[in-house]
Amino acid sequence: MEYDERLARFRQGHVNPFDRTESDGTSDRKDPPKQEVRPELFFTETKHQISDRTMDLGLAEDHFSRPVGSFVASDIEQLEQTIEEYKKQILELPEHSERQKDTVAKLIHLRLKLQELKDPEEDEPNxxxxxxxxxxxxxxxxxxxxxxxxxxxxxxxxxxxxxxxxxxxxxxxxxxxxITKPCVRSKVSHQSEYELNICPEIGLDKQDYRCAECRAQISLRGVPSEARQCDYTGQYYCSSCHWNDTAIIPARVIHNWEFEPKKVCRSSMRYLTLMISRPVLKLKEINPLLFNFVEELVEIRKLRQDILLMKPYFITCKEAMEARLLLQLQERQHFVENDDMYSLQDLIDIFNGRLSCSLTEIHTTFAKHIKLDCERCQAKGFVCELCKEGDILFPFDSHTSVCHDCSAVFHRDCYYDNSTTCPRCARMTDRKQEELEELAEL
Incomplete structure (x- = not known):
């Protein structure tokens, strides 16, 4: 009851409840004279004597609100001084104690309140x-x-x-x-290409010992600011433009098949993030020898070539269009357009083994539709005209070969053993010759 009475008197008379000069004993219940609130602190308790009742008050009473008007500079000063006192008390209280945890929570609330006073929220456009x-x-x-x-x-x-x-x-x-940096997406839209040289460093002297982005002064010794190198651009940046973020570097992947993340600046990290799914890497032109050393690339290339051979079946099949089979590759649309362009994400997935598994499953689904499930697609198969034996052949079968001129399909052994020309090509040539002779007679 004594605590409740003192709290009520504080609310009525604006007396500082943390002022320990007031007697804790049997004081009369007359309203105390109005005292001026000490601006320097909200409490003057000795460092080693924090009562439980003081801690219970905390911020629940909202001592910082005013009936009318806004906060003034004195409120900010009082909060800053109070925060410093709480910091000292936290260090002197027993570690992991409940009182220390309560004090830490109140310190956080005080800091939020201070931040709110320094940066008041305003109406901003969406x-x-x-x-x-x-x-x-x-x-x-x-x-x-x-x-x-x-x-x-x-x-x-x-x-x-x-x-x-x-x-x-x-x-x-x-x-x-x-803000002085333009949106990186505009660069991606107008210049969709990677830096394909590994860390093309030019040196701090070429940068005039300034950050490549904000032009702040930097040096390798950290005076006045630390110079941090971006492994993608090879240039040096200050700590505000380079946060030691890491990313996989495309040039290192293509030339060394290396996927270890390297430190890059903020703008490079955002650019690589936006570019990671864009198919802009033509490996057989940039580094064709990579296929000789990475077996997974050869496997993926064969699967992609088979899918391109399956595509004509699907775009002319009503059932395949209704089932939207090609949408299984909607995240890698370039797989149904060509077999030589790769994105950085494709190469990462090849290295991790994820792309091989998913693409093999899709390849199996496509082949099952053409060879087993759909009669229309089965009717578009081929019979080997060289041996005229065996099952119906499809251009994506592993044991077949395709004529480059007329796209006829044969058994691989029959095609290479036959020294004559393709029977279908010969038949088409004879037909054209007959048509020309008929026109000559007319």
């Missing part, structure tokens, strides 16, 4: 366009994001922040007018 960025206002309250401009934590509970829908650039609302 969409903003800046330097080809299309920023969308975020509603997430997560506190695990980091501003790409100022490199500080985004307090989603109390701060307004935006994310670019194109390159996923995140920043505070207050940092948007300071």
């Amino acid at each position: 969409l903003r366009v800046l330097l080809e960025h299309r920023f969308s206002k975020e509603k997430s309250k997560s506190v695990k994001q980091t501003c790409d401009k100022c490199s500080t934590i985004i307090w989603g509970l109390i701060q307004t922040w935006y994310t670019c829908t194109g390159c996923y650039y995140r920043c505070h609302s207050k940092c948007m007018n300071l």
